[in-house]
Amino acid sequence: MNPTRFLLLACLFLSTTFSFAANQPMRIATFSVDATPPLGSPLAYDPMIATGTPLSCKGIVIYGDRKPVILCAVDWIGIGSSGQIAFKEAFAEAVGTDPERVTVHTLHQHDAPRCNFAADDLLKEQGLTGMAFNVAHARKVIRDAAAAAKAAPQEAITHVGHGTAEVKEIASNRRIMGPDGKVRATRWTACRSPELRALPVGTIDPELSTVSFWFEDECRAVLSYYACHPQSYYRTGAPSPDFPGLARNQREEESGIPHIHFNGAGGNIGAGKWNDGSKENRPVLVNKLATAMKESLNNTKKQGVNSGFLHWHVEPVLMPPSTAIDEAALRETISNIKATPAVRYAAAKELDWYLRCQRKEPVNLTCLQIGSNRVLHMPGELLVEYQLWAKEQKPNLSIAMAAYGDYSMGYIAPSKAYDEGGYEASARASKVAPEVEGVLKEAMKKLLSR
Numbered sequence: 222m223n224p225t226r227f228l229l230l231a232c233l234f235l236s237t238t239f240s241f242a243a244n245q246p247m248r249i250a251t252f253s254v255d256a257t258p259p260l261g262s263p264l265a266y267d268p269m270i271a272t273g274t275p276l277s278c279k280g281i282v283i284y285g286d287r288k289p290v291i292l293c294a295v296d297w298i299g300i301g302s303s304g305q306i307a308f309k310e311a312f313a314e315a316v317g318t319d320p321e322r323v324t325v326h327t328l329h330q331h332d333a334p335r336c337n338f339a340a341d342d343l344l345k346e347q348g349l350t351g352m353a354f355n356v357a358h359a360r361k362v363i364r365d366a367a368a369a370a371k372a373a374p375q376e377a378i379t380h381v382g383h384g385t386a387e388v389k390e391i392a393s394n395r396r397i398m399g400p401d402g403k404v405r406a407t408r409w410t411a412c413r414s415p416e417l418r419a420l421p422v423g424t425i426d427p428e429l430s431t432v433s434f435w436f437e438d439e440c441r442a443v444l445s446y447y448a449c450h451p452q453s454y455y456r457t458g459a460p461s462p463d464f465p466g467l468a469r470n471q472r473e474e475e476s477g478i479p480h481i482h483f484n485g486a487g488g489n490i491g492a493g494k495w496n497d498g499s500k501e502n503r504p505v506l507v508n509k510l511a512t513a514m515k516e517s518l519n520n521t522k523k524q525g526v527n528s529g530f531l532h533w534h535v536e537p538v539l540m541p542p543s544t545a546i547d548e549a550a551l552r553e554t555i556s557n558i559k560a561t562p563a564v565r566y567a568a569a570k571e572l573d574w575y576l577r578c579q580r581k582e583p584v585n586l587t588c589l590q591i592g593s594n595r596v597l598h599m600p601g602e603l604l605v606e607y608q609l610w611a612k613e614q615k616p617n618l619s620i621a622m623a624a625y626g627d628y629s630m631g632y633i634a635p636s637k638a639y640d641e642g643g644y645e646a647s648a649r650a651s652k653v654a655p656e657v658e659g660v661l662k663e664a665m666k667k668l669l670s671r
Contacts, residue, residue, distance in 0.1 A: 248284040250373035251479040262355035273459030299628030304336035315367035331455035343569040382433040386516035393494035394423025404643030410452040410491030411498030446621040448485030468510035483623035486608035537583035545648035588668035600627040
């Protein structure tokens, strides 16, 4: 382990708060680089055989009179473990900050790459390096994004805004409960069953939030947050940012304002009630989400930047691994030449997560406190109940959530979901124990109470 990473991990056990005084103007810089792999590269489930629609790695650097904060969103399915570390260390070095002041999230599109260098290292011993993702390309995106963040021109900010809008006819809950209190069916993101599509929407967060940065009356950047799986259809062999990324692109083109979108706690949320998987339905979803993005910005209430306006909080947590994880069986699968490459990669990713838990390496939860806004940055495919709970804790504040940070542990469900069944809480999908709910909520409560 290199000294920088060792020092970082040693420090992560301390809850940390970083404040930015206002004796200098708040400044921001936005950046965007192409994150599309070359032809022939692995996408999440298939090789890339066509060029498709470009994928982006977009972010914002927030400057005060101390070290900067970087918020980054990537059009990939997930970035886990040492992929997170590599992004954060590169960004931190580029702009002169610390890795714990950097967040990296994905939008979780399925016609897009994944990234976990530690899992690839485990496969490298079996001669399978680069099987799950294009390692050289991932490294290039990290270098390009760090260089873009460093070179991005800084702009002064006088106000920060917050807006919300209801998103209509996109989100629906995937977990369909039976009369016995157990999951009887899953309404996937593309659903062709008339019976399942006719059922109620279920538990969702219908609200899209925007945090915007202004110089007087000029909006200079918009961050948006919405909880929903991003799939309209996939497995095409061509990359696509799917409907959330396309809606973001549409708004950026219409307004001329840099726009960075984050996926909220949408692990059990999809468009299944409103989406049959037809290609014709993708632009319908794009327009619905773009409309909500526009309405949220139009509904913005601004606050002037003042002393004590901006704070960055860090809360490291040790997440309990699933008791279903079997280290010996995973190692056997990794070395089994008869197993498919996809199965061996899944085993390598799970083993890496388990070893991290054994080494007691924490995962950071962070919170951007900016005026009356709180933005929580969370790991995994978090179920929407966590997002709704966070908003209930501080109803007088404007709370948004970005999930799909560290992707190593897969789905993170509430404790009761592990008894209810269903895909999201299965041993295949979730690599944490039910006790994770208490761990995360305690840390979230601390972050929101600062």
